[in-house]
Amino acid sequence: MKKLAISAVILVCVLFVAQTAAATDYSIGLMGSGSLMMNGAMYGGSFMFGMTGAWTIDVDDSLWPDASDSTARWNYLWTNYFTYDDTAGAKAWWGLFDGTTLPTVPWFEFVTTSPGGTVAGDCTFRIMIRDWNGDGLLSQSEKHKDSQIVYTLSINPDLGTDAFVDMCGHGSISSGNFKFVNPPQMNIIQLVGHLDVQECPSPVEDTTWGTIKALYQ
Numbered sequence: 001m002k003k004l005a006i007s008a009v010i011l012v013c014v015l016f017v018a019q020t021a022a023a024t025d026y027s028i029g030l031m032g033s034g035s036l037m038m039n040g041a042m043y044g045g046s047f048m049f050g051m052t053g054a055w056t057i058d059v060d061d062s063l064w065p066d067a068s069d070s071t072a073r074w075n076y077l078w079t080n081y082f083t084y085d086d087t088a089g090a091k092a093w094w095g096l097f098d099g100t101t102l103p104t105v106p107w108f109e110f111v112t113t114s115p116g117g118t119v120a121g122d123c124t125f126r127i128m129i130r131d132w133n134g135d136g137l138l139s140q141s142e143k144h145k146d147s148q149i150v151y152t153l154s155i156n157p158d159l160g161t162d163a164f165v166d167m168c169g170h171g172s173i174s175s176g177n178f179k180f181v182n183p184p185q186m187n188i189i190q191l192v193g194h195l196d197v198q199e200c201p202s203p204v205e206d207t208t209w210g211t212i213k214a215l216y217q
Helices: 002-020 070-081 140-144 209-214
Strands: 024-034 042-049 052-058 082-085 092-097 107-114 117-130 147-155 167-178 187-199
Touching (some): 024 167, 117 140
Antiparallel strands (some): 052 107
């Protein structure tokens, strides 16, 4: 029995080490530009710190009105994506962009020269436009002032190359200088956050405790 208990502890430790090996948490800063008000709805740029290379975040805007009619495009986004939170002291409009509100889930891609390789996958994001006046009516200044945007990243291991081959993970990046610019113009943005990358867990065959005990009888 003692031998069995020791063996079980060793097995658990081995599995724990295997699942937590080669984990890296990158603190990253991104600088770039883009606009949801322009066709393509894409943002991209370079890294300020944490990695070197280029980054892209893309949104499927195939169902949105064309950017040539900026009023129709804005009204579509405002009507279909934003809801109002009238909590006292925190009144704001929140816009959710994910697989339930878009034809396809937004995606991200980091093509790095350091640490080297491509890491990519799905992302969702939320935009908060503060109701500074607290009246439930969107003013032009509220629309065009700096707003908050938060991206949640989910790594697809099948898309990784070099340092990111067969890597899983997740992350979050955010900015306080997101803007809706109308007429459509590029929005300069800075994002900071982290990307937690680790080796994908190896599949473990299901078995019973009786089977394990039988190995040591």
